Amino acid sequence: MQITGKVAVVTGAAGGIGAAIAQRLLEHGARGVVVTDIDAERLGETGRQLAADHPGCVEAVAGDAASTDGITRLIETAEREFGAVDLYFANAGVTGGAGLDASEDDWSRSLDVNVMAHVRAAKLLVPGWLERGEGYFFSTASAAGLVTQIGSASYAVSKHGAVAFAEWLAVTYGARGVRVSCLCPQGVRTELLMAGTRSEDAAERVAAQAVLDAGALLEPLDVADQVVEAVADERFLVLPHPQVLEFFRRKGADYERWIAGMQRYQESVARPSR
Template identity: 40%
Template sequence: MPAPTPFQPKGSVCIVTGGANGIGLALARTLKAAGAAHVALADLDETALAEAAVEIGGLTFPIDVADFAAVSDMVEAVEEAAGPVGLFCANAGIGIADPDPADASSAPLDAFESCFRVNCIAHIVAAKVMMSRYLRQGGGWFLNTVSAAGLLSQIGSAPYSVSKHAAIGFAESLAYTGRDSGVGVTALCPQAVRTAMIGENPEEELKGGADVDGILEPEEVAAAALEGLTEGRFLVTPHPHVRGYMQAKAADYDRWIGGMAKLRRSVM
């Protein structure tokens, strides 16, 4: 069976979660600039969402993106206003630091649960809402914002790292099960990006070494995402060194663990 037809932004109807700022807002701007007919935004930050709506011009939804009923209602509203959705960007995400960076189990269970809910369960909810629609339409695309932490790890934040590993696992499953039906998946996996998640003091927030290969602007990440979508690629790694790290990890897992332990000692 042929691969899904690459996403074409011109005239498309798109939804972006976590769309009021950071990577999400940059994605919305990039999609609009590329000719999308309608870009709807979801975000819990209602003030920022209202400001983004003025710029982007699409419908807005201040919802919990891991709530199936809320996401289903959002998609129905977008369909009624603008037509079938061709791209769902599951972009919302949160990070919670380990209280003790020498103990990956030190964060409370609710920290792990919160990260799983936003960083992974929300992607599953998006698929549950959209897959039947994409199958009826003969295809469609998901852009799942994951992280290089899902491919490698994130020192100092086990809840974030573990939830992102789960997210890349679901993206892979969604990609190979949807492929023969024309459903495409792009997993966006950057390292450090200049967003609210790293705060106003990147040196403090990124003690875990996520900035080892530099901090990208959200617009750079959004441009890489659109390029990957229009080329029909599964994996997008805006930081070029990530693929080399993946290969090194696969080639010698024990050496990689040792290297991560050494890096942790040097940055924490």
């Protein structure tokens, strides 16, 4: 799909990957972008910065993009201000609790934001896209959705769910004009990741350190460049860190060896010297 002249909604866009995606969409000719985040103050600043460079093309709507009401408001805003929703970037995410001691609320929030937000958005958008014969759903998952996350059970499980739902969408509706991509980055310099390194919870620090040790730390705009390329190519799996594909292949080729290797890796990042 060509971005020029299209209208997009980007969730989790106060900063990080979401803000970078919004910026690149506008730079590539999107006629309208609706950005949202639960952090109203940061979103307002990001919205003002984007609008300064692209006047008349940006609407910032603070709210919870995991709720049906919140998603409905985003869609209505895009349709009212720009006439349509051509692309939906389900980018908002949370880390949740770390291990088995994570609370029921932690699990519920992780599944709600990282998976059910995607399901709710698709339920509202896909019927209209099928009528038009065109639409694009872009899911931000994680490398943790392919090869699991050291430390954080709720993050790993919910991101696997995000990948699975994106796959299902592509399989079920891809031949009817609904394009789907799934972004699975590893380490990206975002507040979501860096906050983990400062956490008082040892398991959360281990989870963040495991990501930092696994490979290069990319900048959000570098990831956004690959997102734009994937949309143009209508490519499903988007891997800003190429080594993730090799990790995924090794996992599938020999599960027992992969689990043993991940156990050793967990031990290495959890050593007290860290």
